[in-house]
Amino acid sequence: MIEERRPDDPIRLWVRDGPTVASSEFVERTMRPIPRMRQRGSWRVRLARIGGPASALAGAAIAIALVAAGLGALTGGFDAGSTPVPTPDASRPTFQLELLGNQVGSYRDDPAALTATCRQASDGSWRLLYGGGDPYVSIDLLVVPDAAGGPAAAAAEIFAGPAYLRFDPGLVRGGDPAGRSEASVDIQPGPDATTFVVAATTPDRTTGVDGEPIEVDLTVVCPT
Amino acid sequence: MDEDLVRRAALGDADAFDALGRDRIDRLFGIAIRILRDHHDAEDAVQQALWSAWTDLPSLRDPSRFDAWLYRLLLRACYGAARSRRRRASIVRIEPDLERLPDRVDSDLIADRDALDRAFAALSTEQRAVVVLHHFLDMGLDEIAEVVGVPAGTARSRLHYALRRLRAELDAANRPPAAAAGSDR
Numbered sequence: 544m545i546e547e548r549r550p551d552d553p554i555r556l557w558v559r560d561g562p563t564v565a566s567s568e569f570v571e572r573t574m575r576p577i578p579r580m581r582q583r584g585s586w587r588v589r590l591a592r593i594g595g596p597a598s599a600l601a602g603a604a605i606a607i608a609l610v611a612a613g614l615g616a617l618t619g620g621f622d623a624g625s626t627p628v629p630t631p632d633a634s635r636p637t638f639q640l641e642l643l644g645n646q647v648g649s650y651r652d653d654p655a656a657l658t659a660t661c662r663q664a665s666d667g668s669w670r671l672l673y674g675g676g677d678p679y680v681s682i683d684l685l686v687v688p689d690a691a692g693g694p695a696a697a698a699a700e701i702f703a704g705p706a707y708l709r710f711d712p713g714l715v716r717g718g719d720p721a722g723r724s725e726a727s728v729d730i731q732p733g734p735d736a737t738t739f740v741v742a743a744t745t746p747d748r749t750t751g752v753d754g755e756p757i758e759v760d761l762t763v764v765c766p767t
Numbered sequence: 768m769d770e771d772l773v774r775r776a777a778l779g780d781a782d783a784f785d786a787l788g789r790d791r792i793d794r795l796f797g798i799a800i801r802i803l804r805d806h807h808d809a810e811d812a813v814q815q816a817l818w819s820a821w822t823d824l825p826s827l828r829d830p831s832r833f834d835a836w837l838y839r840l841l842l843r844a845c846y847g848a849a850r851s852r853r854r855r856a857s858i859v860r861i862e863p864d865l866e867r868l869p870d871r872v873d874s875d876l877i878a879d880r881d882a883l884d885r886a887f888a889a890l891s892t893e894q895r896a897v898v899v900l901h902h903f904l905d906m907g908l909d910e911i912a913e914v915v916g917v918p919a920g921t922a923r924s925r926l927h928y929a930l931r932r933l934r935a936e937l938d939a940a941n942r943p944p945a946a947a948a949g950s951d952r
Contacts, residue, residue: 557880
């Protein structure tokens with residue numbers, strides 16, 4: 544049965560009633576940051592851009608990187624570092640986390656979470672600690688603004704629903720084997736908060752060994 | 768023309784994506800606020816969908832499917848928002864657009880709105896989504912199925928169940944008091 548859509552159907556009128564225009568402030572808040580966000584090229588697109596014989600080289604490099612990642616998973620541990628005790632007066636951060644790949648999911652902070660702190664250390668690094676929500680999400684994120692004089696680096700350990708991920712390509716917390724993961728972080732200072740937009744690709748560690756690559760989008764707002 | 772913008776945006780042209788996003792953001796907001804019935808959650812979902820669209824656009828194979836793909840990202844964001852707020856808030860009512868209300872605003876009309884608000888709140892987010900796509904965007908079942916990512920039969924049954932529930936609530940609200948009192952629901 545195809546549903547009938549009479550123009551005078553009260554359900555149809557009720558659905559169509561209400562706001563149809565987003566505020567200009569919201570439009571700007573949404574569209575302005577986009578040029579600063581890094582796009583994630585798929586392997587397919589990257590290979591197409593490289594083209595020709597180079598594709599084979601790139602494919603080989605990817606294969607080697609994946610093997611190296613697997614070996615690294617077998618031989619290397621992950622130094623999660625010490626866990627600082629959250630201070631009662633810490634500002635409460637918010638986050639949005641999206642996972643794509645075998646572990647698809649969207650997660651946001653729960654205002655009732657028992658652990659939610661974000662602090663800047665004297666060396667300039669930032670650390671987010673969060674645990675709570677349903678499904679349960681645990682995030683331990685370290686952002687170093689200018690790691691080794693280069694671009695900002697991010698390392699994280701994340702439990703989100705069934706997924707478990709960790710990445711540290713910038714070697715700020717013990718490091719990943721070369722090629723295991725990629726991560727970039729865009730730091731956006733503001734008058735009331737600093738926003739971190741993290742884009743990463745890292746193997747799925749849910750089963751305890753490195754699996755298929757998972758794409759991670761994490762936006763954290765830390766009140767200042 | 769839009770397909771050209773999509774191709775350029777997929778290659779990193781932020782201006783092209785800006786044009787695509789600004790052209791669609793009102794429609795995305797209209798969908799999200801009708802599904803989520805909350806202004807802030809709707810804004811968050813739209814923002815998440817557009818940011819995901821930009822970052823993941825290089826993985827879109829067919830530029831002509833951009834809108835369907837964008838709607839799917841929005842629905843995914845709406846589902847996530849609904850899950851995260853399930854424990855903290857109930858559905859809120861969207862106030863009617865006073866400019867578009869008919870001259871006759873009587874108690875029946877208010878009762879209808881209240882009944883629909885209640886019935887809609889009881890639907891799952893997935894059911895609300897198909898109702899909104901069908902009645903707000905005038906999508907057919909095949910199109911809804913593609914956007915939602917389910918077989919056409921599933922989209923049909925979701926829509927059928929949701930509309931049946933909304934109509935039942937509407938009928939109950941319009942039933943004379945004596946008849947309503949005599950019926951067990």
